[in-house]
Amino acid sequence: MDHISPVLWQFLVKWMTNFALFPPEASKIAPQMDALYFFMVLVSLVGLTLVGLLIVGFSILYSKKRHPVAVQIEGSTLLEATWTIIPLGLFLIMFVWGSLIYFRIYTPPANAMNIYVVGKQWMWKAEHPGGQHEIDALHVPTGQPIQLTLISQDVFHSFSIPAFRVKREAIPGRYTSVWFEATEPGQYHLFCTQYCGTDHSHMIGTITVLTPEDYKKWLAESTSGMSLAQNGERLFASLSCNACHNGRPDARGPSLANVYNSKLRLANGQETIADEAYLRDAILNPSEHVTQGYAPIMPTYQGQVSEDGVISLVEYIKTLNSNYRVEQTLNTTGLLPESEPTSKSPSTPKAAPPAAKGTVTP
Amino acid sequence: MSSATIVSLPDQSTARIPKTNFITKENGLLSWLLTGDHKRIAILYLISITFFFAIGGSLAGLIRLELLTPQSDLMATDTYNKVFTMHGVIMIFLFLVPSVPATLGNFLIPIMIGAKDLALPKVNLLSWYLYIAGGTLVLYTMMTGGVDTGWTFTTPLSTHYVNTNVLSTGLAIFIAGFSSIFTGLNFIVTIHKMRAPGMTWFRLPLFVWSNYAASILMVLGTPVLAIAIVLVALERTVGIGVFDPTKGGDPLLFQHLFWFYSHPAVYIMILPGMGVISEVISTFSRKRVFGYTAVAFSSVAIAVFGFFVWEHHMFIMGVSNYSTLVFSLLTMLVAVPSAIKIFNWSFTLYKGSITFETPMLYAFGFMGLFTIGGLTGVFLAATGTDIHLTETYFIVAHFHFVMVGGMLMAFLSGIHFWWPKMTGRMYPEKISQLAAVVTFIGFNLTFFPQFILGELGMPRRYASYPEEFQILNVFSTAGATVLGVGYLLPILYLTWSLKYGEIAGSNPWQATGLEWQIQSPPLTENFAEIPIVDHDAYDYEWLEKMELAKKQQEVSSVG
Numbered sequence: 001m002d003h004i005s006p007v008l009w010q011f012l013v014k015w016m017t018n019f020a021l022f023p024p025e026a027s028k029i030a031p032q033m034d035a036l037y038f039f040m041v042l043v044s045l046v047g048l049t050l051v052g053l054l055i056v057g058f059s060i061l062y063s064k065k066r067h068p069v070a071v072q073i074e075g076s077t078l079l080e081a082t083w084t085i086i087p088l089g090l091f092l093i094m095f096v097w098g099s100l101i102y103f104r105i106y107t108p109p110a111n112a113m114n115i116y117v118v119g120k121q122w123m124w125k126a127e128h129p130g131g132q133h134e135i136d137a138l139h140v141p142t143g144q145p146i147q148l149t150l151i152s153q154d155v156f157h158s159f160s161i162p163a164f165r166v167k168r169e170a171i172p173g174r175y176t177s178v179w180f181e182a183t184e185p186g187q188y189h190l191f192c193t194q195y196c197g198t199d200h201s202h203m204i205g206t207i208t209v210l211t212p213e214d215y216k217k218w219l220a221e222s223t224s225g226m227s228l229a230q231n232g233e234r235l236f237a238s239l240s241c242n243a244c245h246n247g248r249p250d251a252r253g254p255s256l257a258n259v260y261n262s263k264l265r266l267a268n269g270q271e272t273i274a275d276e277a278y279l280r281d282a283i284l285n286p287s288e289h290v291t292q293g294y295a296p297i298m299p300t301y302q303g304q305v306s307e308d309g310v311i312s313l314v315e316y317i318k319t320l321n322s323n324y325r326v327e328q329t330l331n332t333t334g335l336l337p338e339s340e341p342t343s344k345s346p347s348t349p350k351a352a353p354p355a356a357k358g359t360v361t362p
Numbered sequence: 363m364s365s366a367t368i369v370s371l372p373d374q375s376t377a378r379i380p381k382t383n384f385i386t387k388e389n390g391l392l393s394w395l396l397t398g399d400h401k402r403i404a405i406l407y408l409i410s411i412t413f414f415f416a417i418g419g420s421l422a423g424l425i426r427l428e429l430l431t432p433q434s435d436l437m438a439t440d441t442y443n444k445v446f447t448m449h450g451v452i453m454i455f456l457f458l459v460p461s462v463p464a465t466l467g468n469f470l471i472p473i474m475i476g477a478k479d480l481a482l483p484k485v486n487l488l489s490w491y492l493y494i495a496g497g498t499l500v501l502y503t504m505m506t507g508g509v510d511t512g513w514t515f516t517t518p519l520s521t522h523y524v525n526t527n528v529l530s531t532g533l534a535i536f537i538a539g540f541s542s543i544f545t546g547l548n549f550i551v552t553i554h555k556m557r558a559p560g561m562t563w564f565r566l567p568l569f570v571w572s573n574y575a576a577s578i579l580m581v582l583g584t585p586v587l588a589i590a591i592v593l594v595a596l597e598r599t600v601g602i603g604v605f606d607p608t609k610g611g612d613p614l615l616f617q618h619l620f621w622f623y624s625h626p627a628v629y630i631m632i633l634p635g636m637g638v639i640s641e642v643i644s645t646f647s648r649k650r651v652f653g654y655t656a657v658a659f660s661s662v663a664i665a666v667f668g669f670f671v672w673e674h675h676m677f678i679m680g681v682s683n684y685s686t687l688v689f690s691l692l693t694m695l696v697a698v699p700s701a702i703k704i705f706n707w708s709f710t711l712y713k714g715s716i717t718f719e720t721p722m723l724y725a726f727g728f729m730g731l732f733t734i735g736g737l738t739g740v741f742l743a744a745t746g747t748d749i750h751l752t753e754t755y756f757i758v759a760h761f762h763f764v765m766v767g768g769m770l771m772a773f774l775s776g777i778h779f780w781w782p783k784m785t786g787r788m789y790p791e792k793i794s795q796l797a798a799v800v801t802f803i804g805f806n807l808t809f810f811p812q813f814i815l816g817e818l819g820m821p822r823r824y825a826s827y828p829e830e831f832q833i834l835n836v837f838s839t840a841g842a843t844v845l846g847v848g849y850l851l852p853i854l855y856l857t858w859s860l861k862y863g864e865i866a867g868s869n870p871w872q873a874t875g876l877e878w879q880i881q882s883p884p885l886t887e888n889f890a891e892i893p894i895v896d897h898d899a900y901d902y903e904w905l906e907k908m909e910l911a912k913k914q915q916e917v918s919s920v921g
Contacts (some may be wrong), residue, residue, distance in 0.1 A: 058711035075653030098744025115867035134404040162819025173607025176680035193753035193821040
């Protein structure tokens with residue numbers, strides 16, 4: 001056969017050896033989602049066979065040759081009720097089953113390790129709590145729930161790991177989160193699945209799942225020497241945040257000690273929980289998040305801090321559990337301003353995307 | 363085969379196309395461009411949407427050719443992005459939305475209800491001109507560099523990050539939107555006010571019911587799209603900041619507005635097609651549609667529920683988990699009326715007397731492909747599996763199964779079915795049966811592999827992809843070639859039949875609708891005198907009695 005058409009032969013061999021109907025199951029949720037998926041495939045096959053049998057069967061039984069005169073029938077309430085109620089019941093089962101999985105995927109457990117992911121045209125930047133940065137790659141250990149907190153610096157992106165069956169949109173100006181627990185060490189695809197402009201199809205990367213021991217090794221080898229919180233502390237000082245947020249009784253800004261996850265009363269009377277999203281908004285858009293009892297004098301840091309910087313600041317504020325830490329920061333004003341070796345300069349709006357960038361030439 | 367057909371044509375040696383009809387009444391280009399006749403406007407629409415379909419189809423060919431290999435080697439990624447954006451914009455706004463309503467609906471609705479024209483003939487002509495204006499703007503956009511936002515115009519990509527012709531495309535869709543609002547409005551008024559005496563709501567053919575439901579969606583949904591586009595334009599030009607998070611806007615708001623139209627829009631596209639299928643299945647099995655009322659009300663149910671499911675396009679976008687419960691549930695509910703229709707059509711065949719002319723073959727194709735399209739929609743309505751499948755080729759496959767496998771099959775079925783009425787001549791039967799089969803095979807080969815690609819995780823709108831996806835993509839591209847042949851054939855032989863087709867006579871299918879009781883092609887005023895309706899739709903016994911009476915009259919007049 002292969003002497004007739006080597007190309008076709010190669011093609012067929014490749015197909016037979018590589019044929020897959022679904023991606024590898026590499027996370028704890030993957031087999032659960034696949035169970036529902038295969039249930040739906042089964043229901044679809046049964047439904048399709050039924051419709052096919054009806055059409056083909058009736059076409060043979062009642063073709064004009066065999067059945068020259070049609071018998072007029074109005075309808076049948078019983079039959080119609082049957083094919084209303086049975087599909088409805090099946091769909092409701094799928095609805096409940098699907099929602100259970102959905103809530104599981106989008107409700108991170110309390111013990112999850114948080115990794116920040118920033119999407120920008122056209123790259124993914126992951127930031128580990130220990131300060132490790134990765135571009136278009138993500139290393140995670142098995143057996144540990146990982147929470148991803150996603151945000152986009154420009155347009156909508158979507159962080160998709162088919163082998164884990166998880167996907168979450170990275171939205172400009174808003175944190176979103178998703179979690180997974182990897183089970184199988186290996187390398188898996190990372191895709192941006194939301195169309196994001198010129199190089200959308202090059203916004204891909206690799207997820208590397210390591211055993212916990214290998215992951216520890218990797219962490220030690222890739223550390224930049226500074227954790228996210230430490231980076232944040234430097235930034236806190238260099239932006240002079242401590243000029244107002246110094247924890248003193250006469251300070252112009254509220255104390256940030258233990259502010260994370262606390263209940264705040266705002267100047268407009270609303271009550272809110274100071275989670276990551278709130279802290280981010282309060283830095284970038286302070287006039288709408290004034291704590292009761294303080295004057296709206298904080299300037300906006302929109303455009304002055306990158307999303308990476310905001311993440312560092314938020315992580316730092318989360319570690320502040322006593323005034324003592326803020327006092328210490330006060331004494332670090334001699335530090336250099338934060339530098340970000342790996343991050344790109346924030347893209348300017350309406351800038352023309354470089355046309356040929358990253359195009360793979362054949 | 364001769365016994366297995368219902369076609370009854372007049373004696374070809376003596377038969378003539380009636381001298382006076384809507385085509386021959388007036389001559390000259392102006393008589394067409396300034397016409398108020400709903401049938402002529404339908405023909406104008408048919409020519410223009412076929413033109414845009416050809417462009418959109420060629421673009422689809424380019425997409426499939428690029429995806430033959432994993433690298434982006436046929437065109438640069440920017441070009442690829444422009445090509446799929448244009449494919450989407452043209453196929454959705456310039457082909458699928460107007461396809462059945464503006465051509466077949468325009469031609470048939472007044473005749474089916476026993477009226478001489480639509481209620482507002484001049485508005486009808488205006489809506490064609492708006493369509494042409496929108497279409498011309500789209501062509502202008504394409505000539506002057508195109509646009510690369512995707513047909514969904516997601517902000518802030520469309521407002522701040524691309525330098526292409528977003529504004530002219532937006533304007534084109536804005537204008538074309540009014541064309542469909544006017545068409546919908548015209549249908550609603552006509553169906554309410556101009557039914558012939560005796561033509562009660564429950565005597566209307568199901569084609570009219572489904573177009574009525576689609577018209578409601580057009581009139582209520584399209585203005586929201588217009589608003590969303592205006593906001594994008596304002597955001598892009600003066601930066602009003604409704605969608606811009608740095609100015610306190612919400613980028614998700616755009617998607618809420620956009621999908622509030624664009625989800626009902628898929629029902630605008632599919633409902634009229636379902637109407638065609640009801641007519642065809644009934645005619646070729648010589649039986650009234652099983653459960654007429656259920657089929658009629660399922661159209662209305664789809665239209666009503668269709669407005670409350672839009673958020674299912676946004677399940678992964680950080681909307682509240684609890685709101686997804688509501689939208690997932692409602693989406694499951696909207697699937698039920700479609701299931702009802704499929705089973706009712708299947709049981710229409712039961713104890714019928716079935717023949718397999720081309721329209722029926724296309725209708726069978728519709729039922730099979732729409733069933734797959736509908737069932738895979740449930741995979742996406744269930745929030746848990748949606749997370750994995752959304753934004754991949756699974757979506758592309760699902761959408762094309764419903765829109766191309768469903769709507770386009772229905773459109774072709776309807777075109778073949780009413781071709782003798784519109785032109786007075788038959789299409790060639792054998793080659794068109796072949797075309798129907800080729801289309802069905804080509805379609806499955808093109809789009810079925812895409813379900814597997816999607817489950818494997820291949821994202822949509824990728825100009826290049828990992829190598830392991832190539833084999834399925836090769837299948838898909840091969841299928842697209844077959845599909846292309848399947849679509850080219852009807853264009854060729856239908857054009858041929860305009861001159862060489864057999865004379866059809868007034869009722870070649872022995873169908874019951876009012877449109878089959880008048881000459882083909884019809885008179886400009888449709889009916890010499892307004893008919894008085896005294897029977898239900900699909901009453902084949904009434905038809906037999908009529909035919910018998912006619913014959914007796916002829917015999918007695920000759921005698």
